[in-house]
Every structure is written in C-alpha cells, then in structure tokens.
Amino acid sequence: MNSQNDVTYLDNAATSWPKPPEVARAMTEFLAHDAANPGRAGHRMAVAAEKMIDRVRKQLTEFVGGTDIHRLIFSMNCTDALNIAFKSILRSGDHVITTMLEHNSVSRPLQSMADAGFITLTRVGFSPQTGVIDPDEVKKAITPKTRMIAITHASNVLGTIQPAAAVGKIAREHGVLFLLDTAQTIGAVPINIAIEHVDMLAFPGHKSLLGPTGTGGLYLHTTVNMDDLMAFREGGTGGDSSTATQPRLMPYLLEGGTPNTVGIAGLEAATEFVIKHDPAKTLAHEQALVQRFIDGVADIAALNIYGPSGPHAAANRVGTVCFNVEGFSPQELGGILDESFSIAVRPGLHCSPYAHRVLNSFPDGAVRVSPGHFNSAEDIDLLIQALHEIAA
C-alpha cells in the first residue's frame, strides 16, 4: 500500500506516485531561496536560477548519453517535447513513418499534419502476441521522401519494449531522422542515444524519472543540423533581447518564456534519486511485479491479458500490463477496484486508439496496471486478491 492516503497506486504509466521526498524538499528549497526568473545577465538570484537550470541540462544530457548541454530543451511534458520535435523540423512534402503502438502525443500531431496535406504518413503494425514492431517493416516503408521515423520506446498499453537500436540503425543507414518517444522508459530502461542511434529523444520528467508534473524535455543529437530547425514558440529567452526574431542559438531557439524552474529543481533531485537506484534495477523490480501479477491471475479463466502472457511475459516489458475480465467493462472494473479496494488503475484506451484496434479492445479499451519504483509485492497481491473476489 502506497502510504499517505491508503491507496494502492498502480497508475505509474500515467504519472509516477509517490515521488521521492527529496523532490518536494528541493522544490521547497528552491522556492525559498533562488526562485527568480533565470537570466545570465541578471542579479544574483537570477544567475543562481540559471545555474541550476544549466546543472540539470548537464545532468539529463549525460543521462541520455548526449554530449552538448545546449541541445537539451526543457518542455512541459513529453507531449510538448514531441510537438516541438515534429513542428520544428518537418517540412512540406516530408514522409514520416510511425507505428500503431503510438500514444496520441505522436499520432495526433502527425495525423493533423497529414490531414493538412503537409506530410505523408505510414503507420506500421505490431504483433498482438509479442507486442513489438518488426524493424524490417519499418525498413520496407522507407521512400525517397522519408524524413523521420518516430516510434515509442515502450508501448504504454502493453509495456513491451521496442527494438529501438535496430530501428535507429535502419534510420541512420538511410539518412532518416530517428525520433524516440521515451515516455514509458526514461528512468526505468537504460537509454543511450549513441547505442540506439537516436537523433531526437523526447521524455517526460514526471513518470519513471520520478520528477514533478510540468517537466520534460527534448534532446537533439549532434546529428540534427541546427540550420534545419524552426523556432516552435517565440518569445523571451532571458538572454539576448536585441534580435527581432528568436535567436538562432540553442537552447534558446526552441525555448521561449519563463521555464518551470521549480519543477526543474525537483527534477534534478528526482534524477539524482533515479541514478542512485540504477534504472536497470528499477526495471528488474517492475518486471518481477508484472510477472507476479500475470502468474497470480493465471487461474482466473475470465481474465484475458493482452500481449505476452505466461512464465516469461515480463522479460521484455516495462512495468505495464493490460487486461480485461469477461462480464465487466474496463470502466466498471476500474471503478470497483477504486471504490471497493482503493486500488488505482487506469481503464480505457490509454490515448492509444490504434493499439487497441489491433488488440480488438476498441472502443472500450482495457484495464492498465502499472507498478513503479515504490510498489511492492504486497501491492500486487492485493490486486490479485481483489480480482479473484470480483471474478468470483
């Protein structure tokens, strides 16, 4: 049970909870002392805020295997980072390849651009059994006009980890930009942009990085030519105010307006915590909890798990699993778990309608359970027991 409010929180794929106590402490401390608007040429408090931001840029750049802190842009969340990526680099006539596993944060901006006749779009499928895409299908979809391949690192419905390095290699060999949406992996799955051949990496701060909501970012590898980028939102940069339009300097080209300094201060403490606890160990912990769940409900005949199930079902997964129980809609089941058992899960389509269509669970969706860093085997056992009671 996840402490304070007697809730067994199993909705970490939406946002992680609880956060390490260090996060709230860092935010309170920053608010009390340095919470001025950052600016290199400003007073001492403004300089202190700017220094903190640069420290976190460095920390996160190194965390994803990057080399240039100026290529790390802060954003409001992963959705924002993805929009910045698409809208700053895609040009009229470009072809983009994506997948049926994507979250609406990838699907919708790309679909809008396609509907407007600005880009053309190909969505490759995935296997409902393994829950992964086939890199060869991505390769086959490449045309002379293909400018970008945009995929999620792990499905937010099935939890399955995608073959990012293989897709990245194909993209690099074809001179195509590779954008990786790490919403479900950063902080839980070790990530290195060099190994995965990633050109653009979008991430949230508030999921497995354990930071506050309102944080996220985009890292642009040195393989992305800055001359190809258009400003996404224009405004104040806290630095050179003389130019008529957004300065061409990174990170200011893609960052306008006052940043979420308080959130970023919390994100620094969160990332430190994540590094200290080793993402590889967190992944093993989450996989053990998912496997415990799958094993524990195997005797409920009416319960159907989506994607891999059986003894090694969690081997290629983050801490996420979806299921339905015959005779209950996902919304009903989620409501019963919440109201009668104080267990927080997420019913519905999980912003991934294409994935649910492939899984035959559209339009109602499924119930998603997503244990995180702070969940225990007892949390999973409470859920298993509740599902046995409900199914009986």
Ligand SMILES: Cc1ncc(COP(=O)(O)O)c(C=O)c1O
């Ligand atoms: C795969 C995936 N991409 C993008 C997002 C959007 O992230 P955010 O909520 O930080 O905007 C999510 C959120 O759940 C997600 O699961």
